[in-house]
Amino acid sequence: MTTLTAKDKQTVKAFWAKVSGKSEDIGADAVARMLVVYPQTKIYFSHWPDQSPNSPAARKHGITVMMGVGDAVTKIDDLKEGLKELSQLHAFTLRVDPGNFKILSHNILVVMAVMFPTDFTPEVHVSLDKFLAAVSLALSEKYR
Amino acid sequence: MPENSVSADLQTGSDKMVEWTDFERDTIKDIFSMIEYDVVGPAALTRCLVVYPWTQRYFGGFGNLYNAAAIKGNPMVSKHGTTIMHGLDRAVKNLDDIENTYTELSVLHSEKLHVDPDNFKLLADCLTIVVAAQLGKKFTGEVQAAFQKFLAVVVSSLGRQYH
Numbered sequence: 481m482t483t484l485t486a487k488d489k490q491t492v493k494a495f496w497a498k499v500s501g502k503s504e505d506i507g508a509d510a511v512a513r514m515l516v517v518y519p520q521t522k523i524y525f526s527h528w529p530d531q532s533p534n535s536p537a538a539r540k541h542g543i544t545v546m547m548g549v550g551d552a553v554t555k556i557d558d559l560k561e562g563l564k565e566l567s568q569l570h571a572f573t574l575r576v577d578p579g580n581f582k583i584l585s586h587n588i589l590v591v592m593a594v595m596f597p598t599d600f601t602p603e604v605h606v607s608l609d610k611f612l613a614a615v616s617l618a619l620s621e622k623y624r
Numbered sequence: 625m626p627e628n629s630v631s632a633d634l635q636t637g638s639d640k641m642v643e644w645t646d647f648e649r650d651t652i653k654d655i656f657s658m659i660e661y662d663v664v665g666p667a668a669l670t671r672c673l674v675v676y677p678w679t680q681r682y683f684g685g686f687g688n689l690y691n692a693a694a695i696k697g698n699p700m701v702s703k704h705g706t707t708i709m710h711g712l713d714r715a716v717k718n719l720d721d722i723e724n725t726y727t728e729l730s731v732l733h734s735e736k737l738h739v740d741p742d743n744f745k746l747l748a749d750c751l752t753i754v755v756a757a758q759l760g761k762k763f764t765g766e767v768q769a770a771f772q773k774f775l776a777v778v779v780s781s782l783g784r785q786y787h
Binding site: 512513515516517533586589590593594597600601602603605606609 | 670671674675692695696749752753754756757758759760761763765766768769772
């Protein structure tokens with residue numbers, strides 16, 4: 481399900497080149513949506529004084545996440561190796577249930593549709609969906 | 625089951641009514657009044673057939689689904705996409721009784737069409753993406769939550785008569 485073809489990699493890189501300028505806004509909106517649409521995800525942020533979706537902490541977190549996604553694009557040929565440290569972080573320190581990677585991925589896709597309706601074609605959608613699934617899998621590598 | 629499909633799982637027993645807030649009711653009705661069924665339906669079904677190609681198994685009689693361009697231009701896909709939207713319209717008009725509204729449709733999808741109910745979630749996700757693209761900034765997090773809740777109820781109701 482998550483083997484990226486050459487075409488997938490090419491599509492992801494090309495789309496990322498178009499949208500990465502807005503990566504901060506994309507990340508902030510994706511995290512905000514996640515907190516609103518899937519309120520159970522707020523449990524991971526109980527240490528934030530302000531857990532509202534548009535708080536500075538939420539925006540900052542969205543920026544952090546998208547920096548990780550952008551980094552993953554550069555490591556697209558070996559995500560397991562490339563995301564090794566991030567996987568250790570998520571596995572041993574953050575202990576985010578991997579089901580939540582799907583949720584955040586979905587919200588990233590929704591934001592792409594909102595912000596780039598003409599560029600986010602079905603062909604781009606399928607490659608990006610596969611890519612985010614592969615990133616999620618690489619992030620889960622070290623869990624057990 | 626593809627990794628990113630996240631339409632919420634909703635267990636609605638027949639003794640549990642779905643409760644809608646005024647915001648949710650208004651939002652759902654507004655969305656459906658703002659979108660063109662014969663644009664959004666075909667776009668959502670096309671996207672589903674491209675993003676989750678195994679769903680093409682149900683459309684063997686539709687002719688050329690060979691690639692994204694063929695699917696997009698296929699008149700039977702278009703027509704069926706519009707049909708789906710009119711089906712959803714019935715749920716919008718019967719928000720307090722979606723389960724009973726969809727009894728026959730559920731039986732149809734189970735007994736005659738043999739559609740894996742997991743696939744309803746895939747189409748729901750694609751519909752969310754297409755509506756998001758149509759509405760742009762109007763598709764706020766709160767609007768998204770209401771829309772996804774509606775789709776979760778629809779998906780659950782369509783799966784009710786499977787045995």
